[in-house]
Amino acid sequence: MTRFSSANRFRFQFSISKYAFWWCLFFIVLLCFVSNHLLLSDNDRRLLRNRGKGWEQRVLSSASPRSSTGSTVLVTGAAGFIGSHVSAALRNRGDGVVGLDNFNNYYDVSLKHDRRAMLESSGVFIVDGDINDQVLLKKLFSIVQFTHVMHLAAQAGVRYAMKNPASYIDSNLSGFVNLLEVCKEAKPQPAIIWASSSSVYGLNSKVPFSETDRTDQPASLYAATKKAGEEIAHSYNHIYGLSITGLRFFTVYGPWGRPDMAYFFFTKDILQGNSIRIFEGGKGGVVARDFTYIDDIVKGCLAALDTAEKSTGSGGKKMRPAQLRVYNLGNTSPVEVGSLVSILERLLKVKARRVATPMPRNGDVMYTHANISLAEKELGYKPTTDLRSGLEKFVKWYLTYYNQSTVN
């Protein structure tokens, strides 16, 4: 009995320690899984993804220009609307392009992934990363000598600033400063071209808007951050000799556009039979925009890049004064929102359910109209697409992309 129980005890203890061992192992694996998948920040995960095997090689091959005179451009916001078009155009003419985008969910992320797929097929690699990530930016600059930075990453949208003000500070102010900090330290420094906005004109009532008009009355936080960006650009140019060009875009539209913009969600709502709100100014005031087609904007961006002088500093030290420019890139022919809807109705062959709504106090301004004579003179910028032809291209893209047909 005693002999039997001591053998049994031994077996019992052995199996207990065996189970304890397997349980420990199970808990260790579980712990690893939890720390990897739940405790890692978005940024850590992004770094792991970015630094995977072959990552540097992909960055380098995307950065190499096809011709000896080609530029090497870092495009931030490359999976965005304007960023994807500009990246494709730069690549198509032979420049080296590395994209950077944080793929945030401000609007449908799958659209951004589809833009990325389109760019990757033409040889542009988009790094999944944030402009606030200084370690990542420094890493990119240590691998590639960028001649230019086309900074198109931003928190866009005028009305959304009332819902999520912090996102505008994060991208348009902190992110911009972070990028400039890395650019100013680079040896040699790149020239920077970046997206400002027509919204900086705010409550300015002198039309058409010229670059010399007042821009100290922003009507939204979005506009205030873009205006602040222009002042920040001034200080980095002044202190560090960075060559900086700001482009004030006027309501850019077209294929692969932004679903948060009126022409885009009006199209969706008209097709789905939903009503659309058309903002109207009080006392006969007109609500209109100088809608500008994406291909014209791309030409303006490339011309700004081609005419940008080199930065004059290096490694944080300014050698002599550097170029600082700002240009309006608009279409010069404002169209009332109601007329935009009429064009969409004709193209979609569907009557819109219009609800006239007095302009809410949401950061929108009543009217925009660009004077583009400066861009015309110095960049050779000449928009050629009227709203009807541009919307026709947009609608064609929209119906194909969303696999829809018009209702006859």
Ligand SMILES: O=C(O)[C@H]1O[C@H](OP(=O)(O)OP(=O)(O)OC[C@H]2O[C@@H](n3ccc(=O)[nH]c3=O)[C@H](O)[C@@H]2O)[C@H](O)[C@@H](O)[C@@H]1O
């Ligand atoms: O050019 C610019 O500076 C800005 O252009 C657009 O801003 P916005 O002109 O307000 O463009 P939409 O949001 O597409 O609005 C277009 C027009 O439709 C009107 N609207 C908008 C929404 C709506 O439900 N109803 C309506 O009538 C707006 O008041 C505006 O007049 C972009 O969203 C900004 O990111 C950009 O910086």
